[in-house]
Amino acid sequence: MISKLLIANRGEIACRVMRTAQEMGIATVAVYSDADAEALHVREADEAVHIGPSPAAESYLLGDRIIAAARAAGADAIHPGYGFLSENAAFARAVTEAGLVWVGPKPESIEAMGLKDAAKKLMRAAGVPVTPGYEGDDQSPGRLKSEADAIGYPVLIKAVAGGGGKGMRKVDAAEDFEAALASCRREAAASFGNDEVLLEKWITSPRHIEVQVFGDSHGNVVHLFERDCSLQRRHQKVIEEAPAPGMDEQTREAICAAAVRAAKAVDYEGAGTIEFIADASEGLRADRIFFMEMNTRLQVEHPVTEEITGVDLVEWQLRVASGEPIPLAQDELSIDGWAMEARLYAEDPVSGFLPSTGPLELLELPDGILRVETGVEEGDEVSPFYDPMIAKLVARGDTREEAIIDLAAGLYATRVWPVKTNAAFLLACLSDPVFQAGEVTTGLIAERGDALTQVAPVGDAEWQVAALSLFAPWFAAGEEPGAGPWGANFGFRLNRPDAPRITVQHLGERRTLMLEDCTGASGFSAPVESGVLVWRDAQPYLFTLPNFSGGGHSAADGAILAPMPGKVIAVDVEHGQAVDAGQRLLVLEAMKMEHALTAPFAGTVIELSVSEGSQVQVEAVLAVVEPAADT
Structure with missing residues (x-):
């Protein structure tokens, strides 16, 4: 058995692997960049080794530094987690050549499934159903166009080395093919260094079904059912569940058997996932489910499989990597209940899902309600250098309906501030009638448009809860009317006793409420430095007393606010300059993304607070535009 394990990753997956390893009596070693020096995975490990600067390309993606760290710490094995180097065959080979145990599949298996075109050919030979298409060596535009015409439109162009939705284009008509091909190739070359593509028939009602497989060095391969x-959203998973709704036993048996054949075709060892695309236009049918690709690693969504099977997949990984056989035979595995996972991200759905970074001044996750996998605690920071996942929230119920109810309850109980999250978006997805009916296709979120990201206006209940919460400290302290900030809010009426009133502010709107009218209000609230937060449908609303606001600018008065922390990389205007509505004023860079900030209306720049190279925080005032007289 492995005695000391280095986890070549960070965040929640590093914490997840450490938890199982430590329960098995295996010592753990973390690696960390400058940005992660005080991260949770570092704090939870038995020891930690620094591997470089904050950018992943200078730390977590440098295999030689990770191997050197393992040697320095005396580790005898490396677990790659997911992402980073987890599917890098060269790194896996270097680990084994260094005399260390690689907790993953053999490099040859990774290579066999690394390119989509080669993998599809291999799967077809193994009797695994493959989407109709073209994976030929002739990559000339003319040949690709003729093959697309033969397949029939719509078709999907996919980079053979692609992933994460990059290097993919749907083509609806023959006349659009050449432009889409050129665009796809440019993106593929820039992202993967390989501009070769394959073609697939576009599935009109697609569902993404995947099967968890596991192999060992003794020739055994089992499946742990489907997810x-x-x-x-844009080919990135949002909510995953197991088993798949609408899956009958005959179809399950067919797709899982195909997944096992796929794993055996590459002599697979360890945890892997066979991903299929299903044409669900007539429900799930065995003859309409096709192989897409294999992920030769542990998946982000592996907890839902663990919850319905009672298996610890990380424990299995460590045992199989140590040379043991798979702990259970196929006939010893079964489905018990239903599980569902939501990915809680630090991002702002209202602003196009821009990443939100910074300190987690308030972080309350629904432990006790759900299984929570996280790599942060209250007081930590969401870094701009890495994936902005805060946590995975996992519900398990006896039925799908119970899992949905429990996951929704967990989202209602989630509290994050001032970092923005997608919690309200996740709750809106759970509440969608198509999702609740179990009839989701991969296009649902795009079809719903802004409906899933709209923030509901503040209601009377939220104003009342805020008023009570803001008033409580002074009321509890026994202050007399006229004392402190409340003096102006205590009123007088003939024939009635003085009635306390409070003026509350939210995003520039003010209301004065009678406290006696608020006493029956109830809701979730939490005090913060600037006021009080009130939650509605997993969305936080900040309320303040007017004299807490500081008289600053708001976006409504022409202020240009930073949508996220970042660096100003371009300033296109000067103080006093006249600008048109929509004219670019400056460009902010954050998390390798550029965000152009434009004038909200025609007017004059009366304030310019930054210059090129300035580092700014979220909602900092960057510039102010005064509207033109006729605007």
Whole structure:
């Protein structure tokens, strides 16, 4: 058995692997960059080794530094987690050549499934159903166009080395093919260093079904049933569940058997996932489910499989990597209940899902209600250098309906501030009638448009809860009317006793409420430095007393606010300059993304607070535009 394990990753997956390893009596070693020096995975490890600067390309993606760290710490094995180097065959080979145990599949298996075109050919030979398409060596535009015409439109162009939704284009008509091909190739070359593509028939009602497989060095391969990952935004999974809704036993048996054949075709060892695309236009049918690709690693969504099977997949990984056989035979595995996972991200759905970074001044996750996998605690920071996941929230119930109810309850109980999250978006997805009916396709979120990201206006109940919460400290302290900030809010009426009133502010709007009218209000609230937060449908609203506001600018008065922390990389205007509505004023860079900030209306720049190179925090005032007289 492995005695000391280095985890070549960070965040929640590093913490997840450490937890199981430590329960098995295996010592753990963390690696960390400058940005992660005080991260949770570092604090939880038995020891930690620094591997470089904050950018992943200078730390977590440098295999030689990770191997050197393992040697320095005396580790005898490396677990890659997911992402980073987890599917890098060269790194896996370097680990084994260094005399260390690689907790993952053999490099040859990774290579066999690394390119989509080669993998599809291999799967077809193994009797695994493959989407109709073209994976040929002739990559000339003319040949690709003729093959697309033969397949029939719509078709999907996919980079053979692609992933994460990059290097993919749907083509609806023959006349659009050449432009889409050129665009796809440019993106593929820039992202993967390989511009070769394959073609697939576009599935009109697609569902993303995947099967968890596991192999060992003794020739055994089993499956642990399927997961449904159809709820996606731009090819990124949002909510995953197991088993797949609408899956009958005959179809399950067929797809799982195909997954086992796929794993055996590459002599697979360890945890892996066979991903299928299903044409669900007539429900799930065995003859309409096709192989897409294999992920030769542990998946982000592996907890839902663990919850319905009672298996610890990380424990299995460590045992199989140590040379042991798979702990259970196929006939010893079964489905018990339903599980669902939501990915809680530090991002702002209202602003196009821009990443939100900074300190987690308030972080309350629904432990006790759900299984929570996280790599942060209250007081930590969401870094701009890495994936902005805060936590995975996992519910388990006897039925799908119970899992949905429990996951929703967990989202209602989630509290994060001032970092923005997608909690309200996740709750809106759970509440969608198509999702609740179990009829989700991969296009649902795109079809719903802004409906899932709209923030509901503040209601009377939120104003009342805020008033009570803001008033409580002074009321509890026994202050007399006229004392402190409340003096102006205590009123007088003939024939009635003085009635306390309070003026509350939210995003520039003010209301004066009678406290006696608020006493029956109830809701979730939490005090913060600037006021009080009130939650509605997992969305936080900040309320303040007017004299807490500081008289600053708001976006409504022409202020240009930073949507996230970042660096100003371009300033296109000068103080006093006249600008048109929509004219670019400056560009902010954060998390490798550029965000152009434009004038909200025609006018004059009367304030310019930054210059090129300035580092700014979220909602900092960067510039102010005064509207033109006729605007």
